Amino acid sequence: MKPAHVDTRDRLIVALDLSSVEAAEALIARLGDSVTFYKVGYQLGYAGGLALVPKLAERGKKVFVDLKLHDIGNTVAKGIESIAKLGATFATVHAYPQTMQAAVEARGSSLKILAVTVLTSYDEDDLHAAGYRLGVSDLVEARALQAQTLGVDGLVCSGEEAATVRGIVGPQMALVTPGIRPAGSAAGDQKRIMTPGRAIAAGADYLVVGRPVVEAADPKAAAEAIVSEIAQAGG
Numbered sequence: 001m002k003p004a005h006v007d008t009r010d011r012l013i014v015a016l017d018l019s020s021v022e023a024a025e026a027l028i029a030r031l032g033d034s035v036t037f038y039k040v041g042y043q044l045g046y047a048g049g050l051a052l053v054p055k056l057a058e059r060g061k062k063v064f065v066d067l068k069l070h071d072i073g074n075t076v077a078k079g080i081e082s083i084a085k086l087g088a089t090f091a092t093v094h095a096y097p098q099t100m101q102a103a104v105e106a107r108g109s110s111l112k113i114l115a116v117t118v119l120t121s122y123d124e125d126d127l128h129a130a131g132y133r134l135g136v137s138d139l140v141e142a143r144a145l146q147a148q149t150l151g152v153d154g155l156v157c158s159g160e161e162a163a164t165v166r167g168i169v170g171p172q173m174a175l176v177t178p179g180i181r182p183a184g185s186a187a188g189d190q191k192r193i194m195t196p197g198r199a200i201a202a203g204a205d206y207l208v209v210g211r212p213v214v215e216a217a218d219p220k221a222a223a224e225a226i227v228s229e230i231a232q233a234g235g
């Protein structure tokens with residue numbers, strides 16, 4: 001079911017995973033009114049892309065600053081204060097209690113904090129190799145509960161966990177789902193993937209999509225197809 005507060009088109013977040021501001025601006029121009037919500041992550045952010053955040057906000061676009069902060073509390077808090085000044089809508093931190101608490105306390109009134117539960121490129125073996133005892137679903141669920149207790153605004157998880165997480169945290173927290181792959185598209189390095197329609201049906205509020213749009217021969221058509229799939233799934 002569509003969350004009352006979110007327009008269908010706003011539920012698609014296109015990851016501007018590109019090497020320069022010029023390349024990002026060219027893609028944004030091509031996508032036009034098809035895309036209303038963009039993500040600036042490591043690649044573009046470290047190539048001058050953070051300066052694009054206030055510009056996009058001035059043009060009426062929403063922006064997700066995805067730098068997945070994780071550091072001592074004071075450093076996280078100062079970083080979040082700086083991201084809030086850019087006019088971003090969402091910012092990510094890794095779902096560690098100290099980190100989430102510092103981010104929530106520093107976020108101000110307009111920035112929303114998303115906690116990344118378990119990266120969508122991880123499976124059980126990857127977690128085990130990193131020293132975790134819990135499997136993917138148990139760790140996602142434990143972190144979702146901790147995030148909710150600490151007052152975090154939303155969670156990043158894969159479509160595979162979305163329905164269970166929604167059942168645990170209820171309707172208030174935003175569920176943001178990467179690892180989105182329209183039928184027939186390559187998974188690449190993602191291990192926990194889902195189609196746009198299935199992820200929406202599972203309870204995701206927002207879908208984060210990079211390569212299936214950015215690398216498409218016709219990015220605007222790819223974005224429009226995803227928005228249609230979101231609408232068909234009840235979003």
Ligand SMILES: O=C(O)c1cc(=O)[nH]c(=O)n1[C@@H]1O[C@H](COP(=O)(O)O)[C@@H](O)[C@H]1O
Nearest residue numbers: 015041118119120156178179208209210211
């Ligand atoms: O926080 C994120 O956005 C994120 C979390 C996660 O668990 N997995 C994940 O893929 N992402 C981001 O979502 C985008 C997915 O890109 P594609 O795999 O190209 O669609 C990338 O920009 C990732 O950094």
